[in-house]
Amino acid sequence: MSKPNMTAGAEPRRAQDKAPPAAPQRSEGEGLESKPLYRQVRETLIRRMVDGVWAPGEPLPSEIQLAAELGVSQGTVRKALDEMAAENIVVRRQGRGTFVARHDEERILFQFFKLVGDDGERHFPESRVLGIEKARGTAAECAALALPRNGRVLRIRRLRTFDGAPLIIETLTLPDQMFPGLADAPVPNNLYGLYAQRYGITVSRAREQLKAVGADADTAAMLQVAPGAPVLLVDRLAFSLDGTPVEWRVSSCLTSSFHYLSDLT
Amino acid sequence: MSKPNMTAGAEPRRAQDKAPPAAPQRSEGEGLESKPLYRQVRETLIRRMVDGVWAPGEPLPSEIQLAAELGVSQGTVRKALDEMAAENIVVRRQGRGTFVARHDEERILFQFFKLVGDDGERHFPESRVLGIEKARGTAAECAALALPRNGRVLRIRRLRTFDGAPLIIETLTLPDQMFPGLADAPVPNNLYGLYAQRYGITVSRAREQLKAVGADADTAAMLQVAPGAPVLLVDRLAFSLDGTPVEWRVSSCLTSSFHYLSDLT
DNA sequence: TAGTGGTCTAGACCACGAC
DNA sequence: TCGTGGTCTAGACCACTAC
Numbered sequence: 001m002s003k004p005n006m007t008a009g010a011e012p013r014r015a016q017d018k019a020p021p022a023a024p025q026r027s028e029g030e031g032l033e034s035k036p037l038y039r040q041v042r043e044t045l046i047r048r049m050v051d052g053v054w055a056p057g058e059p060l061p062s063e064i065q066l067a068a069e070l071g072v073s074q075g076t077v078r079k080a081l082d083e084m085a086a087e088n089i090v091v092r093r094q095g096r097g098t099f100v101a102r103h104d105e106e107r108i109l110f111q112f113f114k115l116v117g118d119d120g121e122r123h124f125p126e127s128r129v130l131g132i133e134k135a136r137g138t139a140a141e142c143a144a145l146a147l148p149r150n151g152r153v154l155r156i157r158r159l160r161t162f163d164g165a166p167l168i169i170e171t172l173t174l175p176d177q178m179f180p181g182l183a184d185a186p187v188p189n190n191l192y193g194l195y196a197q198r199y200g201i202t203v204s205r206a207r208e209q210l211k212a213v214g215a216d217a218d219t220a221a222m223l224q225v226a227p228g229a230p231v232l233l234v235d236r237l238a239f240s241l242d243g244t245p246v247e248w249r250v251s252s253c254l255t256s257s258f259h260y261l262s263d264l265t
Numbered sequence: 266m267s268k269p270n271m272t273a274g275a276e277p278r279r280a281q282d283k284a285p286p287a288a289p290q291r292s293e294g295e296g297l298e299s300k301p302l303y304r305q306v307r308e309t310l311i312r313r314m315v316d317g318v319w320a321p322g323e324p325l326p327s328e329i330q331l332a333a334e335l336g337v338s339q340g341t342v343r344k345a346l347d348e349m350a351a352e353n354i355v356v357r358r359q360g361r362g363t364f365v366a367r368h369d370e371e372r373i374l375f376q377f378f379k380l381v382g383d384d385g386e387r388h389f390p391e392s393r394v395l396g397i398e399k400a401r402g403t404a405a406e407c408a409a410l411a412l413p414r415n416g417r418v419l420r421i422r423r424l425r426t427f428d429g430a431p432l433i434i435e436t437l438t439l440p441d442q443m444f445p446g447l448a449d450a451p452v453p454n455n456l457y458g459l460y461a462q463r464y465g466i467t468v469s470r471a472r473e474q475l476k477a478v479g480a481d482a483d484t485a486a487m488l489q490v491a492p493g494a495p496v497l498l499v500d501r502l503a504f505s506l507d508g509t510p511v512e513w514r515v516s517s518c519l520t521s522s523f524h525y526l527s528d529l530t
Numbered sequence: 531t532a533g534t535g536g537t538c539t540a541g542a543c544c545a546c547g548a549c
Numbered sequence: 550t551c552g553t554g555g556t557c558t559a560g561a562c563c564a565c566t567a568c
Contacts, residue, residue, distance in 0.1 A: 036537060062553060073539045078554085086351075087530065094554045095546035112529055116474075209381075210525040212477035212497040212518075230495040232477040235524075253477075259500075260475040262527050264377055265352065301556060327534060338558045343535085359535045360565035537563075544556075 170251035
């Protein structure tokens with residue numbers, strides 16, 4: 001047996017005691033290539049977040065409680081939580097506890113909104129929705145969002161301004177099925193907060209592809225620049241906690257007094 | 266005393282046994298706000314790398330040896346090394362050891378060169394140096410590189426191509442004093458490798474600011490596009506292991522068949 | 531077989547926050 | 550005062566690499 005002390009102090013765990021996303025288990029003799037215990041713990045905790053056991057902003061049980069419940073040592077739970085803290089999906093506060101990360105404005109500003117004023121200040125732009133439509137996705141949209149061919153999507157087009165001046169014009173594409181009723185209510189500026197609160201979908205990671213392009217006629221008009229003016233095109237695909245693509249966003253940004261900040265570490 | 270077991274198994278360490286970058290010490294009763302031990306270990310190890318005790322590619326002593334030498338536990342050394350591995354300044358290989366990270370082409374390609382072909386392939390462009398000059402830095406250059414006013418700098422201008430087609434035209438500014446004789450030898454494609462091997466300066470981190478701009482006449486000519494064509498302007502400031510700015514690089518990139526890839530995690 | 535990093539445990543004390 | 554996460558230690562066993 002690869003985990004000799006398991007039955008020592010506490011009674012042995014039965015995986016079925018809890019929810020289907022069960023307690024982690026060592027593979028004992030099975031042919032499976034077993035992941036480290038702390039990664040199994042991590043996945044158990046993430047699964048619970050996906051399932052809504054703990055909502056954003058809520059505290060997780062303490063390390064000691066989690067360790068007892070899952071039948072592992074506190075150190076193993078700690079390693080899992082430390083890794084999750086490094087991924088920004090959990091926030092740890094000494095003396096208080098460990099909390100599911102929220103998509104508040106601060107997090108958006110530092111993790112997901114890379115456009116910074118040339119003065120170095122991080123501003124959050126206002127935004128105005130220009131239109132919402134439901135449609136069958138194009139081939140590109142369905143491919144990006146891992147939907148079946150001609151799957152239903154939701155498209156949102158909005159203009160984002162700073163100090164009244166146009167800064168970004170963008171089109172977002174979402175899987176329609178994942179966000180029922182989204183088109184029927186006003187769309188807030190902080191969309192990721194809405195995804196989390198209303199739909200229990202947490203955006204944890206995104207991939208952005210940038211190009212410099214000349215503004216087409218429509219884009220130029222919306223941004224109040226001449227057609228062909230240089231524009232930063234940002235193509236973002238956002239993923240939820242379990243790795244599902246959740247949103248495809250193509251933004252045309254003016255960079256005359258803002259820049260895209262990227263830290264290479 | 267805050268570290269009771271220090272004299273247990275091994276003989277107590279004397280900081281002066283080794284080099285001036287001494288072993289970490291707990292502050293015992295002093296008014297100093299002491300950093301955690303594992304961070305002191307980390308800084309000791311980084312200092313040794315900066316001082317050239319271990320060159321890139323070379324193995325560090327084993328965790329056990331470092332722990333004994335520094336008078337801390339193996340777990341503390343491990344935490345320091347794990348953090349350094351996460352920062353890409355060290356590479357750990359099970360069964361072999363821990364090595365100072367090298368600036369080989371692979372690292373450049375994944376950590377510092379964010380331009381990726383639209384097909385998803387990571388290509389490393391060829392490069393041709395157009396000119397090298399020594400001069401007194403402009404106000405902007407001296408400010409960026411933390412040099413005194415009118416400090417001496419080295420400027421390198423080069424054209425980077427892929428499959429023979431122009432891709433990037435860039436100007437690099439370096440503190441002249443930091444790289445003596447650099448202008449007198451041919452400049453390799455992989456500059457960070459040269460900084461490390463010849464000058465013992467390791468670039469560990471960089472900050473990039475991106476804008477979309479219209480190509481000016483000179484840039485357009487070099488990149489073989491029309492003046493005013495949209496170009497991705499990448500302004501990079503690179504820092505060495507100890508946080509000193511080492512290189513300022515302004516690149517104008519064509520993004521018709523390449524894009525800048527940014528992972529938001 | 532010996533040595534390395536990787537995982538896991540157990541237990542101690544500290545710093546911080548809430549009460 | 551108590552409970553939390555943060556640090557540090559000590560020691561066990563495993564997986565991989567080299568010889």
